[in-house]
Amino acid sequence: MEVNKLYQFSILNALMDGVADEGINVSTMLESGDHGLGTFKHMDGEMVVIDGIVYQMKQDGSIVVADPEMVVPFAMVTRFQPTQVSHGSLSGKDALDLHISEHLPNARNLFVAIRIDGQFEHITVRTVGKQEYPGECLVDVGKRQVVRTLSNTTGTLVGFYSPGFSQGLSVAGYHLHFLEDNRRNGGHMLDFRGGNMQISLSPITRVELELPQSNGFNSATLLADAGNIQQVEG
Numbered sequence: 001m002e003v004n005k006l007y008q009f010s011i012l013n014a015l016m017d018g019v020a021d022e023g024i025n026v027s028t029m030l031e032s033g034d035h036g037l038g039t040f041k042h043m044d045g046e047m048v049v050i051d052g053i054v055y056q057m058k059q060d061g062s063i064v065v066a067d068p069e070m071v072v073p074f075a076m077v078t079r080f081q082p083t084q085v086s087h088g089s090l091s092g093k094d095a096l097d098l099h100i101s102e103h104l105p106n107a108r109n110l111f112v113a114i115r116i117d118g119q120f121e122h123i124t125v126r127t128v129g130k131q132e133y134p135g136e137c138l139v140d141v142g143k144r145q146v147v148r149t150l151s152n153t154t155g156t157l158v159g160f161y162s163p164g165f166s167q168g169l170s171v172a173g174y175h176l177h178f179l180e181d182n183r184r185n186g187g188h189m190l191d192f193r194g195g196n197m198q199i200s201l202s203p204i205t206r207v208e209l210e211l212p213q214s215n216g217f218n219s220a221t222l223l224a225d226a227g228n229i230q231q232v233e234g
Ligand SMILES: [Zn+2]
Pocket: 037, 046, 175, 176, 177, 188, 189
């Protein structure tokens, strides 16, 4: 498997339009990467892939290792081999911005794979629940999201920076999912502050995009704008 190539299944705007019935399965996704994030059929929780293990973090707070046959309507994964590893403290996305611009000065218009391991003084995460009916859009699913703030915990943030031009294909900016070391809590990261962290990065210049051939994808408009995406993806 090629390292540090992004494999993406479907696009963020398909989720925005509620296209989440069909997809690849977990075992197929793992052929393309061991690090990443996504969601499951009907947007049933948040997915995080850490060291090749796929976790489903559900709205009720429970976390399970995903079954290999589970359907994945959206995912971004890479075989992660960090090219830049450093240690320090970070508080939020602005600090991460500064960190990346210092350590990967030419990556603003690239994708960047990111992994942050360490101590979190606090971290705010959300988990979405399932669609209540087929095709329910992500903004409406997001209205039932559960937000939790965890304090003084250790864990891992996994995900990607996506460049501005890719808005709609993915979430432009940071998209990171968190999982505690004890695997008890996690979700889509909204804010964090931490110390004693190991920050691992790799710029991504090669991207493989696989699009769904489903009827749902065919009939979606896929035109969600930055405002809608910001509202639900923070
Ligand atoms: Zn997410």
